[in-house]
Amino acid sequence: xxxxxPKALLEQVRAHGEQTYPHECCGVLVGQFDEAxxxxxxxxxxxxxxxxxxxxxxxxxxxxxxxxxxxESMLAGRDIVGFYHSHPDWxxxxxxxxxxxxxxxxxxxxxxxxxxxxxVLTNSFLLVGDEQSKxxxxxxxxxx
Amino acid sequence: xxxxxxxxxxxxxxxxKQSIVEVSAQxxxxxxxxxVAQHPDLRKHLFSEDGKLRxxxxxxxxxxxxxxxxxxxxxxxxxxxxxIVPSVAGGV
Numbered sequence: 645x646x647x648x649x650p651k652a653l654l655e656q657v658r659a660h661g662e663q664t665y666p667h668e669c670c671g672v673l674v675g676q677f678d679e680a681x682x683x684x685x686x687x688x689x690x691x692x693x694x695x696x697x698x699x700x701x702x703x704x705x706x707x708x709x710x711x712x713x714x715x716e717s718m719l720a721g722r723d724i725v726g727f728y729h730s731h732p733d734w735x736x737x738x739x740x741x742x743x744x745x746x747x748x749x750x751x752x753x754x755x756x757x758x759x760x761x762x763x764v765l766t767n768s769f770l771l772v773g774d775e776q777s778k779x780x781x782x783x784x785x786x787x788x
Numbered sequence: 789x790x791x792x793x794x795x796x797x798x799x800x801x802x803x804x805k806q807s808i809v810e811v812s813a814q815x816x817x818x819x820x821x822x823x824v825a826q827h828p829d830l831r832k833h834l835f836s837e838d839g840k841l842r843x844x845x846x847x848x849x850x851x852x853x854x855x856x857x858x859x860x861x862x863x864x865x866x867x868x869x870x871x872i873v874p875s876v877a878g879g880v
Contacts, residue, residue: 668879677797695879702879707846707853711871718794718807725797727876734880747844747874749798771798774833775842 646784647726647752647768649673649685654787657688658763661730661756667699672710673726673752674717683725683752689713702741703729726752726768733758736765738780746771752783791819791864794871802829816849817860819870834872844875 649657660669670693675686691709695702705727717723727748731737736757738746746753749771756766769780790810795803803809804827811826813819820841824831836842847854848871854862864870 670876672876695877698879702877704875704877707848707873707875708851710873710876711846711848711851714794714796714871714873715869723797723807729878731880739878739880741880742878745844745875745877745879747798748796748876751797753878 645681645770646786647683647685647754648786648788649688651787653685653688654766654785657728657754658756658766660688660690660728661732661758661763662761664693664699664730665758665761666732668693668695668701668703668730668732670703670705670729671727672705672713672724673728673754674713674722675725676722677725677750685725686722688728700732701734724748724751726754728754728756730756730758730763733760736767738769743778743780746778746780747775749773749778753780754785789866791866792869793819793823794869796872796874798874799830799833799872802833803827812866813864815858815860816847816854816862816864816870819864820847820860846873846875847871848873 672689691705694704757764768783770783811822
């Protein structure tokens with residue numbers, strides 16, 4: 645099972661992290677789930693980071709924005725398949741905070757490390773389990 | 789036309805794999821009660837043991853967060869849409 649994403653959208657996600665550096669960027673990935681458990685991203689929607697109190701090491705997407713994206717996606721026959729954010733001068737690996745604040749089981753959490761303003765590595769992690777057992781599993785990104 | 793409740797991905801396994809559940813109710817609280825009556829497995833994922841919505845669960849009536857309306861007592865009508873949206877946040 646992998647996260648399939650057009651190369652142009654992957655570059656858009658990475659570029660967003662460079663644009664907001666040294667702050668974290670964040671956004672929503674919209675697309676489709678397939679029956680085998682994979683996901684295909686069709687659009688990457690840049691969102692505002694409401695954590696203006698600590699944007700260098702925290703992000704939060706406004707629930708109002710999420711609600712609008714969820715509704716519009718479903719009306720278009722699509723779905724929220726994941727989220728992305730960046731780690732300024734920090735590895736592209738989920739943190740304990742990322743896990744504590746993750747609640748969208750079945751969705752991908754894509755993280756890009758941005759070092760000195762340049763996107764380096766982008767990794768994807770699938771959130772598995774419920775609130776008591778949740779954990780991240782490494783997920784392949786297929787950029788096509 | 790009943791009220792539509794939009795179910796987010798992580799909760800669909802507990803709602804019969806449905807992305808939209810229709811309920812009849814006069815308030816958001818009644819709508820959520822009707823939802824968990826139809827799909828009892830949803831209860832523990834939406835509510836804590838004290839019966840309150842879990843802190844990371846956001847509930848919107850159309851475009852408004854019910855926290856800033858009348859919460860569970862927020863009136864709802866047949867053409868309304870209730871969206872359940874778990875929080876998205878994190879950081880290093």
